Amino acid sequence: MEFQFTIIVPVYNEIESLPRLFEYLQKYLKSASLRSCVLLVDDGSSDGSASAIEKFCLDHDDFNCLLFDKNYGKGAALKAAFDYTKTPLLGYLDADLQTHPEDFELLFPYIEDYGLVTGWRKNRKDTLVKRISSKTGNAVRIFFTKDNIHDTGCPLKIMHTAYAKKIPMFKGLQRFLPAMILLQQKEIKEVVINHYPRIEGQSKYNFKNRFLGPLLDCFAYVWIKKSYIDYSLKAKHG
Structure with a gap:
């Protein structure tokens, strides 16, 4: 039986989180409603990951x-994984386990009717600084993308692989997945999921890379939106 769903996990210096990550993923694979596999992408870790x-x-x-x-960034890790994935559906999960793989089951019921289904960490378990910077960054992205997603940066998403493969490569890609699906004239759906505090390791994010970086990426998105090429075939012969 072939796999139907690929769980993509970008990893950068998460050696302390890996044992629990492997455990949670193995447990989920045994109970997943779709036959699933995991694709881990190490983004040039220097800690043995x-x-x-x-x-x-x-x-x-x-x-x-x-x-x-070497370290290319999460956007590059996701793009490489999209290119490599062979299953009809793919999902995205962070290695820090602040979201858990079993919550993919909350998203699956909607994927047939949407191009992308994303989680909404409505009850965040982060520090005040992290919550404020994320909220600010999200507001900036909504201003530029008009995707109206409460939690664009939520690291738990599923989408059709065919749509993911058509997303152009650029830094900060992970912040614009819903908007990039909208560019393909596909609808998106947001579903409330659970959120958990980080137990192992250290967050790689701060105000600079949660606000200033995303702000610059928004201008790149505006250019891509203006220049984006998409098409559908009416027929194919030969």
Whole structure:
């Protein structure tokens, strides 16, 4: 039986989180409503994460990995994973486990009718600074993208792989997934999910990369929106 759903997990210096991540993913794969596999993308980690991921994947048939030669950023990790994925559906999960894989089950009922279904961390379990910076960054993105998503940065999403593969490569890609699906004239859906405090490791985000970086990325998005090419075939012969 072929896999139907690929769970993409970008990883950057998360060696402390990996044992629990592997445990939670293995547990979910046994109960998932769709036959699922995992694709871990190490984004040039320097703490041993890449070696741990490679070893684990060699021992587990439903786990695969891509290992970058240096740190390219989460947008690059996601784009590489989109290009590599072969299943009809794919999902995105952060390695810090502030969202849990079982909540993909909350999104699956809607994916047939939408291009992308994303989580909404309505009850955030983050520090005050992180919540404020995320809320500010989200407001800026909504101003530019008009996607009207409460929680654009939520790291739990599912989408049709065919649409994901048509998203152009750019830094900060992860912040604009709903907007990029809207560019393809597909509808998006937001569903309330659970959110958990970070237990291991350190957050890679601060006010600078949650606000200033996304602000610059918004201008890139405006250019892409103006220049984006999309098409559908009426027929194909030969």
